Amino acid sequence: MKLGHLQLNQPLFLAPLSGITNYPFRKLAKMHGCDVVFTEMISAEGLIRKGQNLLKIEKDEHPIFVQLFGSDSEILALASEIAEAYGADGIDINMGCPAEQVVRTGAGADLLRFPKKVEKILLTVRKRVKRILTIKIRSGWDEDINAVEISKIAEQCGIDGLFLHPRTKTQKFRGKANWHIIREVKQAIKIPVIGNGDVNKIELIKKMFDETGCDGVMIGRGALGNPWIFDRKRKLPPTSIEKEETIKNHFSLLLNYEEEIKALKDIKRHIFWYTKGLPYSTAFREKISKIKEVDLLFEEIRSYFTNLNNF
Ligand SMILES: Cc1cc2nc3c(=O)[nH]c(=O)nc-3n(C[C@H](O)[C@H](O)[C@H](O)COP(=O)(O)O)c2cc1C
Structure with missing residues (x-):
């Protein structure tokens, strides 16, 4: 698949994990075969105020996506420019975080309730981001799942790809990720769709590709204590x-x-x-x-x- 300027073949992505995906963890994932890493989510406002105290990218971790959260289009656009200047290969806007302190500010998964706001943010940010622009979403706020609607809007705004964790905001981490929704989104848009959710064994990587038709797989919790999950050629568990x-x-x-x-x-x-x-x-x-x-x-x-x- 082609994600912006990146040519990738069934790539694996390290998911953004707040408090966890710092440089050492990202580096380890890379060393074991992860194709693209993510920073944890960074407040757009915070990045503008604190700059390199909040974001430092090392030479040996490219390609790397910086994930930003926020609800104001201008602030997100300015923070994206800063992240690009620091070396981000891609900017991802968080539209899936269910944490109350985030949704209370209108950011994260709260955006899924306001498609017009999503459109405004993405049109503004797209004009200012020169490299790759993506969003990471959940399947919806609640049972009124609207991942397809949001994905179509985002595609029209010119984003390069989309990451989908198919649980709703209200579901948080309960139950199972509904991979069927990844398939629906993949069929509804032309840009790359990267599936995410419950891939905690190497065998499940292929299963997600096969069942959903997704273009890439993103792994979060499955990489904790297990960077070997990115080594797809591996037959045996680590000694x-x-x-x-x-x-x-x-x-x-x-x-x-x-x-x-x-x-x-x-x-x-x-x-x-x-x-x-x-x-x-x-x-x-x-x-x-x-x-x-x-x-x-x-x-x-x-x-x-x-x-x-x-x-
Ligand atoms: C501790 C923790 C921190 C997370 N932090 C973020 C984050 O900063 N940004 C984000 O988009 N998702 C975050 N997530 C969600 C993951 O990126 C991922 O979507 C979710 O865990 C499902 O994938 P998995 O089953 O492979 O873990 C976090 C999840 C966990 C468990």
């Missing part, structure tokens, strides 16, 4: 040696990226995902939760996996 190496690598990336205290906090959260379901992982996680020194944590990781290999 414990691979897990250990990846955790250490992830920790090193975090240490280079942020303050030690924050890196320690972050890697502990990721270790929870990496070790989910492994023998004695609860005791291991409890033990490391108290560790405040980097060397000690590296040592505990090594010791846990060495023991695991000896079982």
Whole structure:
């Protein structure tokens, strides 16, 4: 498929995950075969005020999309220009976030209730974004699903592609993502449609392509503790040696990226995902939760996996 200037073949995208998809996580996803990464959602107003304190793009993570949230077309347009100047290959406007503090301001999924507002935003932003412009939507606000209507409007405004997580705003993360809606949207518009929702195993990537006819697949929660999901050639699950190496690598990336205290906090959260379901992982996680020194944590990781290999 062609997404703006990008020529991609059944690509995989790392979904925007607030508080998670920072540079180390994006880099790890890339190293394992992810084609395009997303930043977490960034407030358009915040980006205008705080600039590079909120957004930093590294040379080795292109192509990268910056996701913005906001409800004012001028502010979104200005923030998009700033994100492009910082190196974004694509700008994505968040039209799916169900969090109350976001929808209360008229941003995120709230926009799905106001198609005219969507049109105004996209016409304004399109004039100012030189690179790729996309939106990420849910299937609708509530049972009155309007993903097809919003998609058609967005296509007419000249966006380059669309990401769809087929749950409604009111549904939040309950139930299953309704992939049938991805198929409906794909059939209704000509621009690329990237499906998203509940792809948490490699096998489900092909299933989503086959069942929906989508042009790309976006993965969020399925990548937590599992960057191997992006490696489609993989036949076997990661060995414990691979897990250990990846955790250490992830920790090193975090240490280079942020303050030690924050890196320690972050890697502990990721270790929870990496070790989910492994023998004695609860005791291991409890033990490391108290560790405040980097060397000690590296040592505990090594010791846990060495023991695991000896079982
Ligand atoms: C912790 C968390 C943070 C998220 N942050 C964002 C975000 O910043 N922007 C966005 O569009 N979606 C966000 N989402 C939604 C995901 O991008 C994705 O649409 C959703 O999780 C469904 O895909 P999945 O089943 O592959 O996780 C978030 C989801 C989670 C669980």
